[in-house]
C-alpha cells in the first residue's frame with residue numbers, strides 16, 4: 001500500500017490549493033482520512049529535541065509544529081511550535097534523557113498530563129518515542145519523493161484549515177478536563193461550575209482521568225461552530241455537548257503486571273502504518 005501511495009506523492013507545484021481541494025490532494029498522496037487526529041495525537045507532546053533526534057537534526061525553534069502547552073494553567077492552550085524541553089545532555093542515550101525529563105517533572109502539578117501516575121507518564125513518553133521512531137523511518141522515504149513546495153505540503157501544513165489545530169485543542173481539553181467528551185453530564189456540569197467559580201483546584205483534582213484519544217475508528221469529530229480562539233470557560237459547554245466521543249476516563253493504571261498487560265497491548269497496536277506515514281508527510285512538509 002505504501003508503494004502505491006508513493007507513486008502519487010510527487011505532486012504538482014502551483015498557486016496553493018484551496019481547503020476544498022485539500023482532502024482530494026491528500027487522499028491522492030496516500031494520506032489517510034484520519035490524518036488530523038493521528039497527527040494531533042502524535043505531535044501533542046513533541047519537543048524540539050525530539051524533532052532533532054527523530055526527524056531533522058538542524059531543526060530550529062521556528063519549527064512550526066504546534067503542540068499542547070504542558071503548562072495546563074496557562075490560557076495559551078496550544079503553542080505554535082514544539083519547544084525545547086530541556087533534556088539533560090549529560091546523559092548519552094535518548095531513553096535516559098526521556099526518563100530523566102519525566103522524573104524531574106513528576107511532582108509538578110497542572111503540568112503535562114492529568115492523572116497519570118509516574119509509570120503511566122513514563123509509558124506515555126516511551127510510547128511517543130516509538131511513534132516518532134516509526135514515523136522517522138517513513139520520513140526518510142517521504143523525503144526522497146515529496147516536494148516541500150507541492151500542493152500536498154501546502155495542504156498538510158495548513159493546520160488552521162486541515163483540522164490538526166482543532167484536534168490539538170480537543171486534546172488539550174481532554175487533558176485539562178478528563179472525561180469532558182464522555183457525555184456524562186454530571187461530570188461535565190461539574191467542570192462548568194468549577195470553571196465558572198474559577199476554582200481551578202477542584203477542577204483538576206475532581207476526578208481521575210486522562211487523555212485517551214479515540215483514533216483509528218474511522219469517524220472524525222465535527223468542529224463546525226466551535227471556535228477554539230474562545231476561552232475554556234466559553235467553550236466547555238459546547239465541547240461537552242457537541243464533541244461527545246465516548247472518551248472516558250482511564251481506570252487502569254500501570255501499577256501491576258496485570259494492568260501492564262492491558263497497556264502493553266494498546267501500546268503495540270495503538271497506531272497503524274498509515275498513521276506513521278501521515279505523520280511523516282506532516283513532519284517533512286512542516287520542517288522543510
Ligand SMILES: *[C@@H]1O[C@H](CO)[C@@H](O)[C@H](O)[C@H]1NC(C)=O
Pocket residue numbers: 106107117118
Ligand atoms: C511526588 O510524586 C510522587 C508520584 O506521584 C508521589 O508519590 C510523591 O508523594 C510526590 N512527592 C511530593 C513531595 O509531592
Ligand SMILES: *[C@@H]1O[C@H](CO)[C@@H](O)[C@H](O)[C@H]1NC(C)=O
Pocket residue numbers: 184185186187207
Ligand atoms: C458520571 O460522572 C460522575 C462523576 O465522576 C460519576 O460519579 C458517575 O458514576 C458517572 N456516570 C456514569 C454513567 O458513568
